[in-house]
Amino acid sequence: MSDAAQTDRQGAEHVKRLSDDERRKLLRERRISASRSARRLLGRPVAQRTLRDRLALMERAADVYDLDQPADMYGDGVVEVLEDKVAGLLGKEAAAFFPTGTMAQQVALRCWAGRTGNPAVALHALAHPEMHERNAFSQVSGLRPVRITSEPRQLTADEVRGLDEPVGALMLELPLRDAGFVLPSWEELTEVAEAAREREAVVHFDGARLWESTVHFDRPLDEIADLADSVYVSFYKSLDGYGGAAVAGPQTLVDEMKAWRHRYGGTVFQQFPTALSALVGLELELPRLPDYVRHARVVADALRAGFAAAGVPWTRVHPEVPHTNEFQLWLPYDADDVAEAAVRHAEETRTLLFSRPWAAPVPGLAVTEIDVRAAGLDWTADDVRTAVADFAERLKSSG
Structure with missing residues (x-):
C-alpha cells in the first residue's frame, strides 16, 4: 500500500x-x-468570507459618503443618511436603523400593539421570529404570536379572514425563507393585505430579503412596500453589509421606535462601519x-x-x-x-x-x-x- x-x-x-x-x-x-x-x-x-474580504468593502465607502464628515454618535450622521435612503427606496415617511433585525421587528410590532391595543401578531409558523429567535416576541416584548399555518407556502387571504380571534397586526415574511424563499403572487399579496385591514389589523412586512422580490412581483420596491404599514429590511442578507436593519413607516411610528430602540440598547455609540457597508450594498448590490x-x-x-x-x-x-x-x-x-x-x-x-x-x-x-x-x-x-x-x-x- x-x-x-x-x-x-x-x-x-x-x-x-x-x-x-x-x-x-x-x-x-x-x-x-x-x-x-x-x-x-x-x-x-x-x-x-475572510476578514480581509469583508474589510475590502470599505474601499468603496468614499463613493457613497463624504468621509471627511464627522463620525456618527448615537444614531446621527451617516446613520441618518442611511435611514433617509431606505425610507426613500421604500416610499415611506421615515425609517429607523437597528443593529439587528430581531430587535427591529420586536420594537416595530410592540409600537403597533400600543396603538391598536392588541398585542396579538398573526404570522406563519415558519416565520423567522417563530423559528430562530427563541420566542423573543413573547419572552421579551409582550407580544402574542398567533400561528396561522405551518404549511410550506405563503398565507392566504381566506386564512386571515378565518382567524377566530382579533389580532393587532399581521406579519408577512417576504420571501418566506424556511419554506424555500417563496413569495405569493402580486394578486395574492394584495388580497392578504386587504383581508388584514378588513379585520382592522395593521400589516407589517418582514422584508429581510424584500430587496430580491421585485422580479417576481414585477413591481418596484416602493409599490410593494406601499401594501404594508411598516417594512423591515436587512442590510446583510442580500446586500452583503456588515449587519444591521431598518424599519420604514410613518414618521410618528419611527419616532416612537427610536425611543424604544434606546430602551432596548440599540442606540449604539457609533455605527459607521455597518452604516457605510449598508450604503455600499445599496449602491452596488441592489441594482x-x-x-x-x-x-x-x-x-x-x-x-x-x-x-x-x-x-x-x-x-x-x-x-x-x-x-x-x-x-x-x-x-x-x-x-x-x-x-x-x-x-x-x-x-x-x-x-x-x-x-x-x-x-x-x-x-x-x-x-x-x-x-x-x-x-x-x-x-x-x-x-x-x-x-x-x-x-x-x-x-x-x-x-
Whole structure:
C-alpha cells in the first residue's frame, strides 16, 4: 500500500471514530475551507468570507459618503443618511436603523400593539421570529404570536379572514425563507393585505430579503412596500453589509421606535462601519439583484437537467421556478453522504456547487439552499450540468 493510500485509510478510520457532532463540525470546517479556495462558485455566503474580504468593502465607502464628515454618535450622521435612503427606496415617511433585525421587528410590532391595543401578531409558523429567535416576541416584548399555518407556502387571504380571534397586526415574511424563499403572487399579496385591514389589523412586512422580490412581483420596491404599514429590511442578507436593519413607516411610528430602540440598547455609540457597508450594498448590490434572480432560474433548470442525466432517481428544485435568487434543492439520499460528496467535489475540483449545509428533514432525504450571486453569473447552463455530473459521481461512490 502506498504512503498516500495508507494516510487516506488512517484518516478515514479516524473520522469513523468521531461522534456525529464532531464529524459534522469537521465537515463544516472543510466546506468553509473549500469555499475560500474555490475557483468557481455560484455564491459565497458572507459567513464564509475572510476578514480581509469583508474589510475590502470599505474601499468603496468614499463613493457613497463624504468621509471627511464627522463620525456618527448615537444614531446621527451617516446613520441618518442611511435611514433617509431606505425610507426613500421604500416610499415611506421615515425609517429607523437597528443593529439587528430581531430587535427591529420586536420594537416595530410592540409600537403597533400600543396603538391598536392588541398585542396579538398573526404570522406563519415558519416565520423567522417563530423559528430562530427563541420566542423573543413573547419572552421579551409582550407580544402574542398567533400561528396561522405551518404549511410550506405563503398565507392566504381566506386564512386571515378565518382567524377566530382579533389580532393587532399581521406579519408577512417576504420571501418566506424556511419554506424555500417563496413569495405569493402580486394578486395574492394584495388580497392578504386587504383581508388584514378588513379585520382592522395593521400589516407589517418582514422584508429581510424584500430587496430580491421585485422580479417576481414585477413591481418596484416602493409599490410593494406601499401594501404594508411598516417594512423591515436587512442590510446583510442580500446586500452583503456588515449587519444591521431598518424599519420604514410613518414618521410618528419611527419616532416612537427610536425611543424604544434606546430602551432596548440599540442606540449604539457609533455605527459607521455597518452604516457605510449598508450604503455600499445599496449602491452596488441592489441594482444587481434582478440579474441574480433571473440567472437563478437558469441554474435551477440546469440542476434539474444535470441530475436527470446523471441518473439520480428524482430531484426537486423548490420553488420550481425560483421566486428570488435563492431556492431549495432536494435529493433522495442520506444528508451526511450528500454533504461529504459535496465537500469532496469542491476540494478535488475547486468548483463549489453547494456552499451551504445539507439538512435531513427525514431519513433518506437531503435538502440545501442554493444562492446565486455575482460569481454565479459567469456560469452557463452547460457549466452547471458539468459540475452536477462530477458531483453525482462522488455521491454514488460515497453512499
